Amino acid sequence: KCSMLEVNWVTFAGTASSADLGGRQLYHPCSSLVRLRNMSSDVVASFLPDGASEVQYTKDKADFRNYADSKLQDRVSRTYEVQHTQMTYTYAQEKLKHFTTHGINMEMTIWEACEMLNAIVDESDPDVDTPQIHHLLQTAEAIRRAYPGEEWDWFHLTGLIHDLGKLLALPQVGLPQWAVVGDTFPVGCKFVEENVFSEFFAANPDNSDPRYNTVNGVYEPGCGLDKVTMSWGHDEYMYQVCLRNKATLPVQALYMI
Numbered sequence: 001k002c003s004m005l006e007v008n009w010v011t012f013a014g015t016a017s018s019a020d021l022g023g024r025q026l027y028h029p030c031s032s033l034v035r036l037r038n039m040s041s042d043v044v045a046s047f048l049p050d051g052a053s054e055v056q057y058t059k060d061k062a063d064f065r066n067y068a069d070s071k072l073q074d075r076v077s078r079t080y081e082v083q084h085t086q087m088t089y090t091y092a093q094e095k096l097k098h099f100t101t102h103g104i105n106m107e108m109t110i111w112e113a114c115e116m117l118n119a120i121v122d123e124s125d126p127d128v129d130t131p132q133i134h135h136l137l138q139t140a141e142a143i144r145r146a147y148p149g150e151e152w153d154w155f156h157l158t159g160l161i162h163d164l165g166k167l168l169a170l171p172q173v174g175l176p177q178w179a180v181v182g183d184t185f186p187v188g189c190k191f192v193e194e195n196v197f198s199e200f201f202a203a204n205p206d207n208s209d210p211r212y213n214t215v216n217g218v219y220e221p222g223c224g225l226d227k228v229t230m231s232w233g234h235d236e237y238m239y240q241v242c243l244r245n246k247a248t249l250p251v252q253a254l255y256m257i
Contacts, residue, residue: 064127065126065127066126066127067126067196067197070126070127072125072126072129073126075123076123076124076125076126077197078123079123079124079177079178079181079182080124080178080182080196080197080200081197081200082176082178083124083178083179083182083200083231084191084195084197084198084200084201084203084204085200085201085203085204086178086179086204087178087179087187087204087231087232088187088204088205088206088212089187089188089206089212089217089218089229091179091232092187092188092229092230092231092232092236093229095179095232096229096232096236096240099168099237099240100240100244104167104168104173106167106172106173110160110161110164113164113167114133114136114160114161114164115133116167116170117131117132117133117136117163117164117166117167118131118132118133119131119170120132120166120167120169120170122135122163122166122177122181123177123181124177124181124182124183125181132163132166135163136159136160136161136162136163136164137160139159139160139162139163140156140157140159140160142159143155143156143158143159144156144159154249154250154253155253157249157253158249158253158256158257161238161257162238162256162257163234163238164234164238164241165180165233165234165235165236165237165238165239165241166180166181166234167234168180168233168234168237169181169234179232179233180233180234181233181234182231182233183195183196184230184231184233184235184236185230185231186228186229186230186231187206187212187229187230187231188206188212188217188218188219188228188229189212189214189215189216189217189218189219189228190212190213190214190215190217191204191206191207235257238257239254239257242254242257
């Protein structure tokens with residue numbers, strides 16, 4: 001299935017039984033994945049804009065993550081407005097239960113999943129207006145450039161797969177982009193100003209619900225991040241895919257995702 005790649009296998013995930021995932025797989029339970037560092041340069045170049053052979057940096061670091069006046073401001077702002085208005089604790093809990101029980105009823109290899117992201121442009125991203133497969137490869141290549149040693153191969157791999165959860169926005173899955181993309185934040189407690197476009201939380205029903213609008217909300221103080229429900233989206237979904245398929249990535253990688 002990966003004949004286009006120079007094959008050198010590395011364990012990614014253990015096999016998950018149907019019982020573990022409520023009768024379906026979230027992804028095909030791959031037992032191996034092509035090591036990113038041995039990916040053919042021709043393959044990488046074919047997915048980079050203008051056939052570039054390596055990642056091209058076209059602006060300063062300070063210009064990234066501009067949520068004030070980027071060239072994509074209207075699109076990004078609209079996406080966050082809908083998300084921050086509708087992403088409630090109840091919604092996040094319902095989607096977590098649904099997708100960890102039923103999955104997305106699709107099976108694919110990791111590389112096939114990467115290729116499917118050709119159909120998705122992230123409407124919440126102020127920096128990227130190209131299909132997400134470009135973003136995956138650019139991220140992995142940038143990490144490999146900064147951390148080139150083989151001991152960091154798990155980091156390179158994490159860069160490649162970190163946004164695969166955006167498959168939830170495919171028509172065959174059916175979630176709107178506001179429920180898939182964007183930054184992740186806790187729900188079930190007070191929304192904080194550090195979130196991007198925090199002003200849009202004013203119209204969220206949880207913002208006026210005394211169960212959820214205090215500092216700790218439904219949580220015990222000091223309970224730990226693993227007890228906190230996060231906003232539903234691609235990050236939480238991909239984290240659950242790795243967790244429930246017993247991925248052998250280190251815990252640092254799971255928190256990056």
